[in-house]
Amino acid sequence: MxxxxxxxxxxxxxxxxxxxxxxxxxxxxxCPPKPCTMEFRTVGVVFTDSKGDTLQVKDFSVTLKATGKKLPSGAEQSTDAANPFYMIASDGDKSALSVEGDTVVVSGTHPSSGQVKKTDFVISGGRCECHINKVSGPEKIVF
Structure with a gap:
């Protein structure tokens, strides 16, 4: 059975x-044919304190500024507690993003002070594009 x-x-x-x-x-x-690589791209960020030490933030989120919707693969954190990396977007989000780029708001809360940081990033994509790309935004968000 x-x-x-x-x-x-x-x-x-x-x-x-x-x-x-x-x-x-x-x-x-x-979609018009185009040569694409087999890589899977992601865009992410690291949060640090004023001394440059990495932080594991609370309430991490990634929201499309124009619609208020969350990106499907955004807001994922690496499992390495000693070196936390936060994913903002991946190639899985191509269809949710425009070719020109969309502003996404990345937010995180400092684990001890409760301070909230919100930072804008512009990420491009598009259903017919090969990959996403970071148009603008920092590598690190500093509290």
Missing amino acids: SLKITFSLTASLAVLLSCAAKKNQQAEAD
């Missing part, structure tokens, strides 16, 4: 994945 359930679930998953891939191919079918 367990084998039948496993097979049914596997078959269902395969059908769903093929449908999703076909939908993605159809959506990009009207």
Whole structure:
């Protein structure tokens, strides 16, 4: 009985994945062909204190300024507590961003003082583009 359930679930998953891939191919079918690299780009930032020491902030968020919506892959933190890196956007967000670039507001709260820092970044993308790009914004946000 367990084998039948496993097979049914596997078959269902395969059908769903093929449908999703076909939908993605159809959506990009009207994009002009262009050579793209296989890399997966991300844009991120590090928070530091005034001495230059990295901080793990609280309430990290990434919001599109024009709409107030969160970016799908934004607001992810690295798992390395000694060297925290916060992802603002990735190639998975291309469709949510315009070719000209969109302003995203990055926000974080200092872990001990409670001070909130908000910083604007401009990130470009586009459904037919190969990758996202940081147009403007700092490498570090300093409290």
